[in-house]
Amino acid sequence: MTMEPVALADPPPSTAEDAPTARQKIGMFYRAVRQPITLICLAILALQIVIALAAPLLAPYDPLQPNVQHRLESPSSAFLLGTDDLGRDTLSRLIYGTQTALIASAQSVAIGLVLGVSLGVFVGYRGGWWDRIGMRIADVMQSIPALLLALALVAVIGNGLGKAMLAVGIIFAVGFMRVARAVVLAERERLYVDAARVLGLRSSSIMFRQVLPNIAPPLIVQASIALGTALLIEATLSFLGIGVDATAVSWGSMLDASRQHVSEQPLLAIFPGAAITLSVLVFNLLGDGLRDASSPRGVGGGKRKKPAKNTAATAEAEQNGTAKAVTTAPASAPTADAAKNALLTVSGLTVTTHTGAELVSGASFHIGKGETFGLVGESGCGKSITAAAILGLLPKGVEVTGGSVQLDGTELTGLGGEALRQIRGRRVGMVFQDPISALSPVHTVGRQLTDAIRSHSGLTKQQAEERAVELLSLVGVPAPRKRLLDYPHQFSGGMAQRVVIAGALACDPELLIADEPTTALDVTIQAQVLDLLAGLRERLNMSLLLITHDLGVVADICDRVGVMYAGQVVEVNTVRGAFNQPRHPYTEALLAAMPHGANGSEALATIPGRVPPAWAWPQGCRFHPRCTYAVEECKTGFIPLDDGVRCRRAVELKLAGAK
Ligand code: SF4
Incomplete structure (x- = not known):
């Protein structure tokens, strides 16, 4: 695994427009002094x-020297604020008292x-x-x-x-x-x-x-x-x-x-x-x-900056939703030899809470080198927990209690400290659902990107900034040098997600995990971000694990798909196979509920019921309360993932594919 930056697209030349403005540099001070009360307080x-610093120069008398001839005098031209019981000048004592008060x-x-x-x-x-x-x-x-x-x-x-x-x-x-x-x-x-x-x-x-x-x-x-x-x-x-x-x-x-x-x-x-x-x-x-x-959102700082006008196709696309940022379709990745050529192998992964509830039960799948694998299912099926377990990011009270996660032969479960840090960011990157929340609100994106770059490389600050400019350019952020100085809230949702993707690519990862990367985005931006991910996957020759609840997204960019239900992987198939000839009734139900193919006159199919909570997984097949093909024998016993499907009736059922 090389630490050399990948060959990137030529970054746009630096222009005068890219230079930081003085106003951006003084951020917080500028916002503070725009408030009259704060300005007055600062002045006082x-x-x-x-007064404290210049006390020896400003005080007309020695504040400690008694002068009983002038004790308890009222204000006069000689003693502007009068004197105390020992004849000491009140103004001088007040001036020196300022020094004491501030220092203490x-x-x-x-x-x-x-x-x-x-x-x-x-x-x-x-x-x-x-x-x-x-x-x-x-x-x-x-x-x-x-x-x-x-x-x-x-x-x-x-x-x-x-x-x-x-x-x-x-x-x-x-x-x-x-x-x-x-x-x-x-x-x-x-x-x-x-x-x-x-x-x-x-x-x-x-x-x-x-x-x-x-x-x-x-x-x-x-x-x-x-x-x-x-x-x-x-x-x-x-x-x-x-x-x-x-x-x-x-x-x-x-x-x-x-x-x-x-x-x-x-x-x-x-x-x-x-x-x-x-x-x-x-x-x-x-x-x-x-x-x-x-706060960058503080007084006058909360206005969202309009995305800058630019000549880049990507920016235009985001603005008007009429074009795609990266038009390159994902190349067909190898699938037949994927198991042998696997970059990531998840075997029997089990994740349990401290109360004993199994959030993920024996999940198994693999992702080939250069392959895009979709993990799909409704909310609460364990997709994101599976991703978190891969990266050792499980929340407190939740832990991996079984199985294995191997990245190109390196076991990840049980790794901690420096060993895990070397995997994250360097070999595996992650893109989160909500880009704005994934970025620190009080740091510029430039600072966040350069921190990520420098944490794994020996680059100087200046070199890291150049690399950050290259990455922003790669993901289609216009005027990248200038935008390094912007805070996350100054980006639109789509542009913020591009920044997050740039951060995930900072150290040229072998695997990129994208957890619902388009869910928080406007529908016109979703396709652009997906195309961007697909284009980057091909261009950088990395593998992509895409977590989504939308089979339409899977159809767009994935090579193979794993379908999860109630903490279990119930089907692993090629995308073509899953769409044309699904093998599990849940996959069929998801396909039927896809809005993409529905016309206005047809009522959209729904899956009756809902995913049960983790502490109430049903006995037998966990899908049986919602399955239209369920028979008595589905309600008892453990059903293994056999030849890519977890269903007792897989052989006999002829399920309908996508319309
Ligand atoms: S095992 Fe039975 S209940 Fe479960 S999916 Fe198959 S047919 Fe449906």
């Missing part, structure tokens, strides 16, 4: 930062973020006992009132503002950990994480490069609230005398100093109080604004 925060808040939140997010992402992604231990520790810490815990930690690590804020950071870490873990638990079930696994990305890369950016919005909100809270805690600790010492100034210590002189000089309390209130408000409003802006 920027001003506070400048940033310190504690940074500690909480780094510690909490790392732990949250780790326990959320790994799950199991890591998660249980992490959450029990978090429960214990959160069961203790925060102030008590802070005081206990201060008692352990010592007095002083720095140590106090370290204690606050540790307390914040619990909250960040919970937020990160909760979001990761949801995110890890998302299709784009499965897609990243299929592409062979390492767990650490998936955790921190794919999942972490997707949890940014809730963390930003949490961080901004925490900044405000930290600022309040710093002020409170200083007010209580366990924050800053006499060598520094804090808004909290200013409040403390004002307590005994409120009746004489009320302004002493008003200025630091107003500074604290304003800062907390700024952090909270800023968090809301950044949360919206951090």
Whole structure:
């Protein structure tokens, strides 16, 4: 298996139009500053930062130097905000207090973020006992009132503002950990994480490069609230005398100093109080604004970009549905020698839930090199679970309990870790049903493609980008260099599926698994995507496993077909054989229910009843409650897959083919 990129179609030349726009580069910042409130908050925060940094230049007096001759003076030209009980200039103390407040808040939140997010992402992604231990520790810490815990930690690590804020950071870490873990638990079930696994990305890369950016919005909100809270805690600790010492100034210590002189000089309390209130408000409003802006669908970012006009036939086809992207029909693949020449051999594959329900029971089929094999059946028959089992992508609580899956002689069942990563993406690619969900919403498609390419190759970033441009060009995405900078929501469904296919082809796989690749697409786009897959299969000489509920799709591009019902493969046949002379009554029923051949005057046939759930598979032939040919002997005993068909009456029945 070579890692050299396949020979691709000539990519379109780079043009000025392909260059990234400045607006695209500044994405999140641009969206944030379009919100007036966020803009105002950013301006206030920027001003506070400048004041904190330039405090020695801005403060007219030494904030710590007593000047009893001027104690408790009202605002004047000499002391713009008056003086405190020791004659110290209130304005100067307020300026230096800004420095203390910002540094202390940033310190504690940074500690909480780094510690909490790392732990949250780790326990959320790994799950199991890591998660249980992490959450029990978090429960214990959160069961203790925060102030008590802070005081206990201060008692352990010592007095002083720095140590106090370290204690606050540790307390914040619990909250960040919970937020990160909760979001990761949801995110890890998302299709784009499965897609990243299929592409062979390492767990650490998936955790921190794919999942972490997707949890940014809730963390930003949490961080901004925490900044405000930290600022309040710093002020409170200083007010209580366990924050800053006499060598520094804090808004909290200013409040403390004002307590005994409120009746004489009320302004002493008003200025630091107003500074604290304003800062907390700024952090909270800023968090809301950044949360919206951090999502590509945020303010003003949710408009779907119209597919760019282009001269490529594929793009025109997608726009008007009048032409096909790739007109090459699939070449007839070898079928007679397919078993001997099999690339993928699935034998007796059994997949079971932890409750004992069999989702797939002894599935067997093979796919020849260069062959397109269709796996067809109604929803709930076990097609997608079979594909997931092949790639080791079964959900938690579901496992392979029997059988074998061999890729060109390599046993895949039981593989894990690095060995499985080397198979996914490198030797087997996968295309999912919903292309938008299969792409990470917060990364550009360029980043996602280059990550996939680089995870299996030694290419530099620039080389990987060139390869990504080639792949997008190969799958018919117009202006590919420019589109590398776009987010998934800026693509139409058909174009997004082309991007997913490009990702699946990133490392020249031997086998491409396409799980209902056209179900989520508009009907006019479906044929183009199928033709694209068929054309790529032939052009790249790979094998294709196409999972679908639509026999019409099978007829279009497959060489052979496996029909699944209730977790079992009930017929394996050539497409021509299955359509002309089906051997299992379920295949016949599926053919009769095909809408493709029906004319307006004929009522479309339906299959009575529905697929039973996995915990209620019928005894005997699982299809017998719905089979019009069922006899008593069909209701008992195990029926094997014999000569490609699983039916007691296969020899005697003369079933009708497609009309
Ligand atoms: S075994 Fe019996 S019930 Fe099952 S498909 Fe064949 S004829 Fe129908």
